[in-house]
Amino acid sequence: MYRIFLILIFVLLTSGCANAPKTDSNHLATQAICCENVTKINFVQQNRKQQVKYDLKQQSVRSFGAFNSPFVAIEKPENSRFVQVFSYANGLFVNNATFVYPLVQVYDNDKKLISSVKPYEAWKNGLPTTLDMQGNLFYKTQFTLPTNAAYLLFYVDSRLVGESVTINWRSNVGGSDYRTLQFTNYAKVGINFL
């Protein structure tokens, strides 16, 4: 029994320390690149005030200039000026959790690039995170969209994979402490238009 317990701990620790960002990065490097032409991308529709979760590992990969990234293509709902992105943390333990830093490309009706935006929160300053009722840790950011925005590509900054970011961790049992998370390129993201 003790031996099994030891092996279990060993496996847990090694999996925790297996440098998931590096594994994710290697996985991304082997993925086929598609969708260079934005006009041929199938933008899905989404309603306002309804959060939809996407697993980036299941998404297609595209080149965004200096780096590749999985992406989610969404047609902006009418009358929406804001979009919230929830970046959920991977991992069982906060000590070795990873998450992504979301970026957005904004296109107009003709699918011409209007702007590439990143969150207002600079990750080097530490990011605000929240623990929801189910115990999921996430970082939420909100983008203000230009009035002529029509199509959006949500992707992640793959250049940051492996970088450490400080969060103020609030545990379920009370108290708070600074913890360090790492960026990766695969995670679940929630997208909610306001």
Add this chain to the structure above:
Amino acid sequence: MRLLLSFIFVLFLAGCKSSPTYLNTVQLKQQYQTIGYAGFYVEQGLEAHKTHLKSHLQAPIKAALVKKGFEVMDASKVYKTYQQLLDSADNLYDPLTGQENENLKNDIWKQALAQTKAELGIDAFMFMGVDVVRAHFTHNIFLGKVARWHGQEESYLSDSASTGDAILSFMQGKQGYVPGSRVYIRFRDEQNNLLSIGAGGIELVAQFNGDGEIEVKPADKIFKDTAKFDSAIQFALLELEKHKGKK
């Protein structure tokens, strides 16, 4: 068995962490000989002591760096440039929500660094100041009742408490931390990357009293021992020298 488990745990945690690599004094001098000194800053709460701290720390550190072969220039204009760039920046605040764009602000700071570097012909920036960090202690018969941080050590019990037996037995076997002030010297390039840092502990800013409660040192009793400034400077310079450095 518990020991073995702890050992495995520590081993893996240690394996996961990678500490940053900073340049040591020799490498710093080779690559960034002309240093722009941006200014002296103190952490919030220590403002009342700023003039006193600056008068004891700034000149000796600058002199020590010059002695080591650096050319130290005044680069405080970086803040004026930064403010000018901030004033002329569009969209620093979201027009609809008012949220500050931290990423843009950081980019503007980098612009200010780059602009100042080009104007002054310097290689890197130096930031100096005093802040407060954790001074750790473990109370046992081997380590005594001192807290240690950046080369410095001091009793974590205030004068009134040191003689009381009750508090000593209360603290026996306990570990924790108390706030300790330190002088820091940071070197950054124009991309705001931290090239190197040296820090030396000065003095605890709070200690445990006889009731086992943390008590902030009164303003008229802190930073009076000037010998501590000298030792802090030496600790900071030594830390700079001792970095393994980038290969």
